[in-house]
Amino acid sequence: MQHTQRASPLLISLRNGLAVTLRPMSAFDANRLVSFANSLPASDLLHLRMDITQPEVVRQWVRQLEENTTATIIAEADGQIAGYAILHHHQVTWQRHLGEIRILIGPAYRGQGLGRQLAREIFVLARDMGLSRIVAQMMPEQKGAIATFEHLGFQPEALLSDFVIDRDGQTHDLMIMAYDVTGLTEPTV
Ligand SMILES: CC(C)(COP(=O)(O)OP(=O)(O)OC[C@H]1O[C@@H](n2cnc3c(N)ncnc32)[C@H](O)[C@@H]1OP(=O)(O)O)[C@@H](O)C(=O)NCCC(=O)NCCS
Structure with missing residues (x-):
């Protein structure tokens, strides 16, 4: 399955009027993403699936882009990284x-609709790739993120004990949520 990301950047407007550009990530974004990660509060870093403050982790992310197992959309405002959305998939497993x-x-x-707009881009990308369900993984204590994903139409699917270990070596439960993109029509979110 090939990713069919938009070839040209998409200009969107947030609820506060801020203009944001959505575009595919490239290897040239690696250093700026490490800087972006290092500017995040500790509470965000604790909940990150990959510790992207580490340049090697971001290099691995770039390799996944090149191997086509990951697609990433970067959101940029005033020349700064405002956020990103990743779609990761396994092409050959029973979860393909x-x-x-x-x-x-x-x-x-946050709170200006950027997460929603990025999610919509990922849903359309996933549908166009022929995927049927989108999974989101988070810790149960990420109440705001869980509420956000519920707003986006995700349903809780499973709670797995101690399935996550954070960057401080502390284990946490893992909550899995899912959204069905089969038959998705635009605009849905
Ligand atoms: C979760 C996150 C991606 C949301 O991004 P955002 O740009 O603030 O989200 P939006 O402004 O697009 O809001 C999307 C919807 O969720 C709702 N929402 C956002 N934050 C919320 C919160 N803390 N509590 C309840 N609802 C919330 C919004 O009202 C909106 O719904 P609506 O459009 O029906 O009004 C962002 O807070 C974030 O990056 N958190 C840290 C990383 C993380 O936890 N990621 C999720 C795991 S992959």
């Missing part, structure tokens, strides 16, 4: 019909 979504919005840009 699933995609995993990860969204991170910089604290200054």
Whole structure:
């Protein structure tokens, strides 16, 4: 399955009127993403699936882009990274019909509809790739993120004990939510 990301950047407007550009991530974004990650509050870093403050982790992310197992949309405002959305999928396993979504919005840009617009882009991308369900993984204590994903139409699917270990070595439960993109029509979110 090939990712069919938009070839040209998409200009959107947030609820506060801020103009944001959505475009595919490239290898040239790696250093700026590490800087973006290092500007995040500790509470955000604790909940990140990958510790993207580490350059090697971002290099691995770039390799996944090149291997086509991951697509990433970067949101940019005033030349700064405002956030990103990832669609990750396994092409050959028995979960090849699933995609995993990860969204991170910089604290200054939250609550303005950017997460929703990025999710919509990922849903359309997933549908166009022939995927049927989008999975989101988070810790139960991420109440705001869970509420956000419920607003986006995700349903809770499973709660797995101690399935996550954070960057401080602490284990946490893992909550899995899912959204069906079969028959998705635009605009849905
Ligand atoms: C979760 C996150 C992606 C939301 O991004 P955002 O740009 O603030 O979200 P939006 O402004 O687009 O809001 C989307 C919907 O969720 C709702 N929402 C947003 N934050 C919420 C909160 N803390 N509590 C309840 N609802 C919330 C909004 O009202 C909106 O619904 P509506 O459009 O029906 O009004 C962002 O807070 C974030 O990056 N958090 C840290 C990383 C994370 O936890 N990612 C999720 C796991 S992959």
